[in-house]
Amino acid sequence: MTTKRDYYEVLGVDRDAADDQLKSSYRKLALSFHPDRNPGNKEAEEKFKEASEAYEVLRDSQKRKIYDQFGHQGLEGSGFSGFSGFEDIFSSFGSIFEDIFGFGTGRRSGSRAQRGADLRYDLTLYFMEAAFGTETQIDLQKMEVCSSCEGSSCEPGTYPETCGTCSGIGQVSRSQGFFTVRTTCPHCHGNGQSIPHPCKGCKGNGQVMVSKTVSVKIPAGVDNGSRLRLPGEGEGGVYGGPPGDLYVFIDVKPHEFFQRDNTDIHCQVEISFIQAALGASISVPTLNSKKPLEIPKGTQPGDLFRFRNNGIPSLRTAQRGDQIIQVLIKTPTNINKKQESLLREFDKIENNKISSKLKNILKGGSAKTG
Numbered sequence: 001m002t003t004k005r006d007y008y009e010v011l012g013v014d015r016d017a018a019d020d021q022l023k024s025s026y027r028k029l030a031l032s033f034h035p036d037r038n039p040g041n042k043e044a045e046e047k048f049k050e051a052s053e054a055y056e057v058l059r060d061s062q063k064r065k066i067y068d069q070f071g072h073q074g075l076e077g078s079g080f081s082g083f084s085g086f087e088d089i090f091s092s093f094g095s096i097f098e099d100i101f102g103f104g105t106g107r108r109s110g111s112r113a114q115r116g117a118d119l120r121y122d123l124t125l126y127f128m129e130a131a132f133g134t135e136t137q138i139d140l141q142k143m144e145v146c147s148s149c150e151g152s153s154c155e156p157g158t159y160p161e162t163c164g165t166c167s168g169i170g171q172v173s174r175s176q177g178f179f180t181v182r183t184t185c186p187h188c189h190g191n192g193q194s195i196p197h198p199c200k201g202c203k204g205n206g207q208v209m210v211s212k213t214v215s216v217k218i219p220a221g222v223d224n225g226s227r228l229r230l231p232g233e234g235e236g237g238v239y240g241g242p243p244g245d246l247y248v249f250i251d252v253k254p255h256e257f258f259q260r261d262n263t264d265i266h267c268q269v270e271i272s273f274i275q276a277a278l279g280a281s282i283s284v285p286t287l288n289s290k291k292p293l294e295i296p297k298g299t300q301p302g303d304l305f306r307f308r309n310n311g312i313p314s315l316r317t318a319q320r321g322d323q324i325i326q327v328l329i330k331t332p333t334n335i336n337k338k339q340e341s342l343l344r345e346f347d348k349i350e351n352n353k354i355s356s357k358l359k360n361i362l363k364g365g366s367a368k369t370g
Contacts, residue, residue, distance in 0.1 A: 263321030
């Protein structure tokens with residue numbers, strides 16, 4: 001069982017702290033650990049919940065009195081067991097929570113401005129497009145503010161009315177023992193308003209689905225998994241809120257000759273065993289064109305050569321990596337009689353050289369006996 005910290009310790013206030021001190025302390029903690037400011041940070045989420053629970057108790061005189069007398073066990077005995085999740089926190093705080101932050105939480109519907117949703121687009125590029133960058137256009141379908149009602153959801157010339165169920169608060173209250181529980185208004189869904197004459201263009205949604213073509217500039221050096229952010233190209237905001245962003249995720253097709261390793265590229269070239277033995281000058285494809293490569297005498301299978309600064313540009317510095325060439329030695333096939341005769345003569349000479357070398361080794365390593 002997890003032991004809860006003292007609520008006064010959580011908020012960093014004295015036990016006789018006034019309401020304004022509690023609110024000020026909670027505001028700092030909530031702004032610091034708010035989940036929208038710490039996406040994916042579980043520790044920050046837990047601290048946000050902990051601070052919210054502490055403030056919920058200490059700002060309420062009845063809960064605070066029970067806590068001061070009996071501690072956490074006293075609260076549990078009275079029916080308070082904390083929050084089940086973020087929606088529970090935002091719903092319980094209602095207007096007080098909005099007053100603390102001074103802006104919409106983005107987690108409950110309301111008449112305050114809300115940012116539009118972010119969008120994702122998966123874009124496939126050719127190897128060379130990723131290496132040197134390109135500009136392309138992508139087609140999207142997304143929600144944007146209705147041009148007929150300008151996002152008001154009302155027919156032009158009409159206006160929303162205050163919700164009669166919650167009197168415009170967006171929440172309804174009910175008593176539960178010592179406490180008052182606030183929940184989202186089931187009639188207006190937290191908006192505080194009703195729409196008697198919905199806009200025909202968007203059917204009262206305030207937004208419509210549109211098709212849009214967006215131009216995307218791909219910087220040189222992107223790789224599989226690279227993510228580009230296009231600010232403001234996401235879905236439109238609600239109640240005058242800003243639009244979301246568009247995130248373009250890159251997938252790069254493999255190349256038939258080059259393989260990428262960060263900013264370096266690797267390739268393999270074949271040479272004949274004659275070229276390997278005698279040396280040669282060959283032409284090797286690069287990302288830009290072709291480049292001569294000098295093969296020294298006695299090159300062995302798998303030897304590596306390097307073209308400096310002929311690789312992929314770095315996204316951060318634009319400095320290019322290297323091109324690394326591995327040599328593969330091709331064994332000839334379908335040779336004619338003359339070629340076979342020459343190869344056998346060559347093999348005979350090589351074997352004589354090897355035999356002579358072995359004899360010298362054995363001769364030099366023999367031991368004298370007495």
